Amino acid sequence: MNEHVDGRKLRFEHRRDEVLRAATEHALDHGLAGLSLRKVAETVGVSHATLVHHFGTKDGLVAEIVDLVLARSLTVPDLADDDPDPLGTVWERGTSDDGRRYVRLFTAITGHAMHGDPALRDAVARSMRQRTALLAAGLTRHGCPEPEATTLATSLLSTLRGLLVDLLVTDEEERVHAAFADLAAELERRSARWRPASSPTPG
Template sequence: MTERVDGRKLRYVHRRGEMLRAATEHALDHGLEDLTLRKVAQAVGVSHATLVHHFTTKEQLITEIVEGVLAETLAVPDLPLDHPDPLREVWRRATGAEGRRHIKLFAAIIAQAVYGDPVLRKAVASSMRQRTQLIADGLVLRGCPRTSAQPIATSVLAAVRGLLVDLITTGDEERVNAAFEDAVTELERRLAELPGQGA
C-alpha cells in the first residue's frame, strides 16, 4: 500500500484535499464574497494557522476552489467523445440539484473574474476555451467540418450557460427546458443536413 511508503506526506495530502473539499462546499453554499480564511477554518474545523499553512493566502485557496468548480461545471466526467447524446446528458446533470449549486458558484466566479481578478480571469478563460474545444472535437467526430465546429461549439456552450443562468434566476423550468430542447433539435437538424449524413 502506498500509505505505508510515506504516511506523513500522505496524511498531509489527504488533509489538504479534505480542507479544499470543505472550503469548496462552503463556497458552493455561500459564494465567494463571504469567503475568508477565518470562516473557512471555522467551517472546516481547523485552526486559522493550519489553513494558512496549507494555502498561504485566501487568493491561493480561491484559485484552487475555482479550478475545481470550473472543471466540474458544464462537464460530465468520463463522458466519452462519441456519446450519442452528450448535450442532453450535460443538461440533465447541470440542471440537477448538485449541478445548480455549481452554476451559482460559476456565476460568482465570472463576476469576480470580470472585475479584474487576473488569476480568476485566466482560469475562466482557459476553462472556456478547453470546454469549447471539447465540444468542437465532438462535432467533428459527427461529421461537422472543422471550420464550422468552433463557431457552433462556442455558441452552443454560450447558449447552455445562458439558459442555466436564466433557469436559476427565473425558475421558469418549462420555458427554459423548452428552449434547450428546441436548440438541441435545431442543432441535430443542422448536423443531419451535413453532406454525407443523409438518411
C-alpha cells in the same frame, strides 16, 4: 500545548484534494464573498495551519476553488466519448440540484471577473477556452467538420450558459427547458448533414 487532533482533522491532514473539495462545498453553500481561511478551516474541520500548508494564502485557495468550479460548470467529467446525446447529458447534469449550485457560483465568479479582478478574469477566460476546446473535440468526434467545430462549440456553450442563468433567475422550468429542446433539435438537424446517408442516427 499541542492542539488536539480529532479523527476528522487527521483524515484531512494529508489529503489535499479532499480538503479542496470540502472548501469548494463551503464556497458553493456560502459563496466567495467574505471567504477566509479561518472560516473555511472551521467549516471543513481542519486546522488553519493545514490550509496554509496546502494553499499558502486565501488567494491561493480561492484560485483553486475557482478552477474546480469552472471545470465542473457545463462539463460532465465522466461523459463517455460514445454518449449518443452529450448535449442532453450536459444539460441534465447542469440543471440537477448539484449542477445548479456549480452554475450559480460560476455565474457569481464571472460577475466578479467582469468587474476587473485580474485573477478571476484569467481563470474564467482559461476555463472558457478549455470548455470550448473540449466541446469542439466532442463535436468533431460526432462528425462535425473541424473548421466549424470551434465556432459551433462557442455558440452552444454561450447559449447553454444563458439558458442556465435564465433558469436560475426566473425558475421558469417549462419555458427554459423548451428553449433547450429547440437548441438540441437545431443541433440534430445540423448534425444530420455531417453523417453519410447510410449512417444511422445516434440514439
